[in-house]
Amino acid sequence: xxxxxxxxxxxxxxxxxxxxxxxxxxxxxxxxxxxxxxxxxxxxxxxxxxxxxxxxxxxxxxxxxxxxxxxxxxxxxxxxxxxxxxxxxxxxxxxxxxxxxxxxxxxxxxxx
Amino acid sequence: xxxxxxxxxxxxxxxxxxxxxxxxxxxxxxxxxxxxxxxxxxxxxxxxxxxxxxxxxxxxxxxxxxxxxxxxxxxxxxxxxxxxxxxxxxxxxxxxxxxxxxxxxxxxxxxxx
Numbered sequence: 001x002x003x004x005x006x007x008x009x010x011x012x013x014x015x016x017x018x019x020x021x022x023x024x025x026x027x028x029x030x031x032x033x034x035x036x037x038x039x040x041x042x043x044x045x046x047x048x049x050x051x052x053x054x055x056x057x058x059x060x061x062x063x064x065x066x067x068x069x070x071x072x073x074x075x076x077x078x079x080x081x082x083x084x085x086x087x088x089x090x091x092x093x094x095x096x097x098x099x100x101x102x103x104x105x106x107x108x109x110x111x112x
Numbered sequence: 113x114x115x116x117x118x119x120x121x122x123x124x125x126x127x128x129x130x131x132x133x134x135x136x137x138x139x140x141x142x143x144x145x146x147x148x149x150x151x152x153x154x155x156x157x158x159x160x161x162x163x164x165x166x167x168x169x170x171x172x173x174x175x176x177x178x179x180x181x182x183x184x185x186x187x188x189x190x191x192x193x194x195x196x197x198x199x200x201x202x203x204x205x206x207x208x209x210x211x212x213x214x215x216x217x218x219x220x221x222x223x224x225x
Contacts, residue, residue: 032210032211032212034210034212034213036215042218043118043201043215043216043218044156044218045215046212046213046214046215049210049212051210057210059212090155090156092213094211094212099144099146099161099163099205099211100146100158101146101158101213102158103155103156103157104155105154105155106154108153
């Protein structure tokens with residue numbers, strides 16, 4: 001069966017520090033991968049999506065970047081975090097044979 | 113891009129009553145409309161979905177209706193229970209964006225005993 005791993009679960013980082021969040025998917029190949037951010041009490045905002053290795057599309061301009069070095073690995077990064085980067089970050093994957101998206105457990109990032 | 117509007121933002125009902133959440137979307141090419149339930153601090157979980165070739169779908173106490181002409185879809189929960197309390201998100205697929213789901217802002221549902 002397919003599973004999605006996302007880590008870490010929680011993270012507290014100072015302003016100006018770098019960020020790296022990792023997401024991996026097992027049990028499927030060539031998935032579509034996504035990064036969403038959820039601010040406290042708000043909806044899910046699509047940040048990046050990827051339809052293949054090295055293919056990244058950004059939905060909103062921001063202080064973050066994404067990379068897909070391997071088929072089932074999706075990384076969210078920042079060189080210098082801002083206070084406004086705080087939030088709940090969710091990785092998701094979609095099997096192209098279906099349209100249902102499955103979410104990772106999420107990373108709660110607090111920038112202090 | 114796709115814009116999904118969701119109402120209401122908060123909804124309080126008594127146990128046993130029905131709850132209805134409504135969403136509209138802007139991209140007429142969207143063809144997949146899921147609903148996710150998110151409990152506090154947890155990941156969203158799919159509860160029901162509907163595709164554009166269907167007008168209504170039901171799964172026990174949960175039903176979803178879709179009006180493609182008007183570009184709106186709704187979630188109906190009957191005989192609500194306290195464990196139904198959560199945040200519910202509607203979404204629409206963006207055909208030209210890697211099938212990414214564009215979410216509404218969510219509805220916080222509270223079911224009081």
